[in-house]
Amino acid sequence: MGRDLDRELRAVLRPDQISTSAGDLKKFAVDQGPVTDYREPVAVLWAESVTDVQAVVRLAGRHGVPVVARGAGTGVSGGAHATAGSMVLCLDRMDKILELNPEDEIARVEPGVVNADLNTAAAAHGLMYAPDPASYKISTIGGNVATNAGGLRCAKYGVTRDAVLALDVVLADGTLIHTGHRTFKGVAGYDLTSLFVGSEGTLGIVVGVTVRLKYLPTEIRTLAVFFPDMASATSGVLALGAARVQPCILELMDGASLKELDLRNGSDLARRGTALLLAQFDGLAAAQEAEIASTALVALGGSVNREDPDEAAALVDLRRHSRGMDVDSEITVGEDVAVPRSQLVHYVVALEEMAVRHGVGVRIIAHAGDGNLHPTFWVQEAGQARIAALNSALDESIHKALELGGTITGEHGVGQYKLRWLPLEQSVEVRGLQLRLKELFDPLGILNPGKAITGR
Amino acid sequence: MGRDLDRELRAVLRPDQISTSAGDLKKFAVDQGPVTDYREPVAVLWAESVTDVQAVVRLAGRHGVPVVARGAGTGVSGGAHATAGSMVLCLDRMDKILELNPEDEIARVEPGVVNADLNTAAAAHGLMYAPDPASYKISTIGGNVATNAGGLRCAKYGVTRDAVLALDVVLADGTLIHTGHRTFKGVAGYDLTSLFVGSEGTLGIVVGVTVRLKYLPTEIRTLAVFFPDMASATSGVLALGAARVQPCILELMDGASLKELDLRNGSDLARRGTALLLAQFDGLAAAQEAEIASTALVALGGSVNREDPDEAAALVDLRRHSRGMDVDSEITVGEDVAVPRSQLVHYVVALEEMAVRHGVGVRIIAHAGDGNLHPTFWVQEAGQARIAALNSALDESIHKALELGGTITGEHGVGQYKLRWLPLEQSVEVRGLQLRLKELFDPLGILNPGKAITGR
Known part of the structure; x- marks a missing residue:
């Protein structure tokens, strides 16, 4: 310096x-x-x-x-x-909840407030802050806003953008602006709030966040449904849609993920089936929805376990923290694609096939309700040929997701790592427009340069 | 020309x-x-x-x-x-539904598709397009996107922005771009989709819209709850929140609105009470939620009518089309403010007081679940003094909404008419930023100039 x-x-x-x-x-x-x-x-x-x-x-x-x-x-x-x-x-020292208003059903927080802390405060009023990335126990609302974080409950409750009503943002010249509104609805001027959400600190620095809270459900039912193979488990996602029930959590795990979870947690999931669909329903109709879901999944060959509340919480917790077993390294890389729900089954089959062909390992977990998959590819050792095979499999998995109408990133963001794939998804015109927006907001290029967007 | x-x-x-x-x-x-x-x-x-x-x-x-x-x-x-x-x-001739995919739960439409037509097509698959402005029988999806239209069901299902996944947009130089994703989640690049939603054709012309559909509820329960005064009816909104039930429709009408509806429709609403809270619940727990709601509202002095399905539909329809009785003219102007829910009761009292003080008439209807009010001020004749009184009342109602933490427009948009009030809500820095965005997208100023934003 x-x-x-x-x-x-x-x-x-x-x-x-x-x-x-x-x-x-x-x-x-x-x-x-x-x-x-x-x-x-x-x-x-x-x-x-x-x-x-x-x-x-x-x-x-x-x-x-x-x-x-x-x-x-x-x-x-x-x-x-x-x-x-x-x-x-x-920004983690800016960690005050400035206001939590149960009548307005909103909270105003500094960016460093931890997601779980906001939820604890909200729960005292029977409310919750819905977006729940796997990191919710340690990640901050400001970081969640920067990446437009998703999570497990998004299937029913939406992502971070859907929860953010207003922002305080420091612009590149140091100006502080306030965007949005503290009312649920508001259409005055352009939607600058949404433009900042997910912009990864490249357009401004978020220093205050006003969020809408939702009602904390009192009734919860969880089904752990084991299937003999991934194809039938994945078909279960569409079957629930066809039955018109909306789980708050709908997670899919393949056999390799179950084995890995068992290895790390001493659980016995892999013994119970080759693929797991974990469906949670909340709200006053939870029991009824779980019943409808159960019937639909049994018809597909699923073996339904109605979890008692403690076991269910443990299972959701296991899933929530399964990311922990997939910390990226040179030889292990987790992905974050999303595909339209109808393509989930085709994509899962394609992933398994391409892993075999490239001679790499793959584990698949997915926020299946959103079509958002986190396949993890890995190789046993870091030799040049192995790393090349790993990267080929990763590239192919991205191309395939796009071919099926999907996106290169469902909820993690482009950051720095996924810049290489962004031009596969976005046209040169869209990338040019984004660059001009970046220049407008940050003419000197001092705000987190080289992230989120690319002109190349 | x-x-x-x-x-x-x-x-x-x-x-x-x-x-x-x-x-x-x-x-x-x-x-x-x-x-x-x-x-x-x-x-x-x-x-x-x-x-x-x-x-x-x-x-x-x-x-x-x-x-x-x-x-x-x-x-x-x-x-x-x-x-x-x-x-x-x-754009009303561009009225084709290009795709309706029940498995992906999305539709792709041209901008001229009428909201009700999309809903009819979706209903055949047990799905619905949720945003339902009062004009839904004749207004187009493109227009709904341009204004980020709201409606009655937004209390539970969100506004247009929440339903839009992707857009095709013609930019000011004639370039066609595609923004967003057909997956439920997606965070690649900046959220251009949300920036175009609600921009009233000033940043680009929307020529294609991909929307997320929701499950069409099969169970519906409607409560018409009459109160002796507006203050207790308005308190009912918070009481439902405190009971943690989420109506899909929660509409408030004052005595003057009920009388006007009776006059035009031959109904007998005004005889039944001085203020009406119309609450609709949908989904499998509808009956149970209606029961909880009923108990909470009776405790506030409400008189609950459980409407049979036909009567309920008629009542919601009456409310939905109440805008028809309020077509704006020189002597009648409808407003569209929103306030935080806790301020609804204070705002309603203030509106009634200011109408008396300015010697003008006021009728109040509200999407109460969202805190979004449509007061209509009117005078009997068009003399200069009367129009001045009308405008004073309008101005004061806007100032008061902002003072209570609200917005000048909940769902109608700024358009041309509300430009005069925008600087009361948005800082000079935000307005400057919006102007620069407008210049970036439309350097020649040919796209609907003089609408939506203002530098003054």
């Missing part, structure tokens, strides 16, 4: 808000996404107020130094990876 | 796609919003294909002639009013 920048930073932040220690530069160089271009930041900063964020952004602009905003760093696409010469700006 | 433009238009459109007749120029000069600056277009054009729209936009750019895109013209904020020297481009 240049001496002028260092001095000016110290004029606006306390010493304990700035670190240039080797340990911190290393720790905050990456999030949980695959690392393809390791770069350490020149400094790690902790904002404790909107004013801090404004001051840092203004200094960044004056010195032409990029700012990478960061919540808990749980992103898995490298959206919070440091870039060359950048400052990482941590 | 200039001779060159006329000749070039006739080179790309058939004669029956172009009108310059006095009757058409008059008919297509305005939508259903208040008229403050009457201007006739130089021509009315009917596009029948994406290529037609591209050709017209390119000609418009070359000749510097504004294009006002128009669906059914049912907007009530003047978003489709013609502006000086403009061509009105009607």
Whole structure:
């Protein structure tokens, strides 16, 4: 870090808000996404107020130094990876719930509030904040907004964008703006709120979030339905749709995922079947919906276990944290494609076939209700030929998802890692438009450059 | 219209796609919003294909002639009013449902498809397109997208933006782009889809819409709950929230509205109470939710009528078309504010008080579940003093809604009519940002200029 920048930073932040220690530069160089271009930041900063964020952004602009905003760093696409010469700006100390209004059914929070903490506070009023990424126990609302995070409950309750009513955003020149409304409906002006949601800190830095809360369900029923193969389990997704019941959670796991879960947790899932469809229903009609679902799934050859509440919670928890077994490395890469629901069964078959052909391993878990799949490809060792096979399988899995009408990223975001695939999904015109938007919001290119969009 | 433009238009459109007749120029000069600056277009054009729209936009750019895109013209904020020297481009002939996929639970439609027609087609598969503006029998999906239309069912199912997955848009230079995804989830790139939704044809012209469908409920229960006064009826909204039941429709009508409905429909609503809360529940738990709701509302002094299905449908229909009695004129203006739900009761009291003070009439109907109110102010005659009183009351009602944390428009859009109030809600920085966005998308200012946003 240049001496002028260092001095000016110290004029606006306390010493304990700035670190240039080797340990911190290393720790905050990456999030949980695959690392393809390791770069350490020149400094790690902790904002404790909107004013801090404004001051840092203004200094960044004056010195032409990029700012990478960061919540808990749980992103898995490298959206919070440091870039060359950048400052990482941590927002996790801005962790106050500013307002929780049970009559208006909204909350106003600072960006560093942890998802689970907001849910705990909301639960005291019989409310919940619906989007629940697997990382919900540690990830922040600001990070969830930056990536438009999804989760398990999205099948019924929608993703982060659907829950966000208004934002406070610091723009590239340090200006603070307020977008959106605290009412459920509002159509004054352009929908800037949605434009910032999912923009990964490249258009502005979110410093305040107003969210809509939903009613915390009191009735919950969970079905664990084991199938002899993935094709029939996947058909179950369409069967539930045809029965017109809407699970709040509908998760699909293949045999390899069940074995891996058993290995790590001492469970006995793989003994019970080769594929698992985990369906949870909530609300006053939960029992009735579970009954309808059960009939539909038995007809497909499913073996239905009605879980008692404790076992059900444990099973959902196992699934929720299955990401833990799939931390990306050079030899293990988790994907995040989505396909139209009717294509799920074809896609699953194709994934299994391509893994065999490329000689790599694959495990499949999916937020099946949304058609959002997280296949994990892996090889046993890091040799050049093995890594090449892994990358070929990954590339083919992406191409296939797009061919079936899908997307390269259902909920993780493009970040840095998926930039190489974005041109396969988005036309040159759309990419050009996005670049011009980026230039409009951030003419100096200081806000998390090289993430989320690409002109190439 | 200039001779060159006329000749070039006739080179790309058939004669029956172009009108310059006095009757058409008059008919297509305005939508259903208040008229403050009457201007006739130089021509009315009917596009029948994406290529037609591209050709017209390119000609418009070359000749510097504004294009006002128009669906059914049912907007009530003047978003489709013609502006000086403009061509009105009607999209209602582009009325094909291109795809309705019951397994993927989506539909792809041309912009001119009528909302009710899409719902009829979806109902054949047990599905529905949820957003249901009062105009749903005649308004188009393209128009609904342009205004981010709401409706009665939004309380539970969300507004147009929540239903739109992807768009085909013709940009100001004639380029066709595709935004979004046909999967339920997708976070590749910026959320351009949401940016176009509600932008009233000022950023691009929507020529294709992919929407998510929802399950058509089979069980429906409707409660008509009459109260002795508006304050207790309004309290009922919070009571239902506190009971954690989610109506799909929750409508509030005051005594003046009930009388007006009776007068026009021969009903006897006003005899039954001074304020009506109309609550509809759907889904498998409808009966149980209606029971919980009933208990909560009786405790507030409500008199509950469990409507039989036919009566219930008639009552909802009456409410749905109550807008018909409030077509705006010089002496009658309907509003569209929204306030946080906890402020509904205070706002209703304030409205009644300000009407008395300004010596004008007021009728209040509201999508109460969303805090979205449609008060209608009126005076008996058009004298200058009366119109001034009407405008003072309108202005005060807007100021009061904002003071309570609300918005100037819940679902109708800013259009042309509400531009004067937008600076009360949006900061100069937000308005500046929106102007720069408009310039980026439409550097020549040909797309519906003077609507939706303002720099003043």
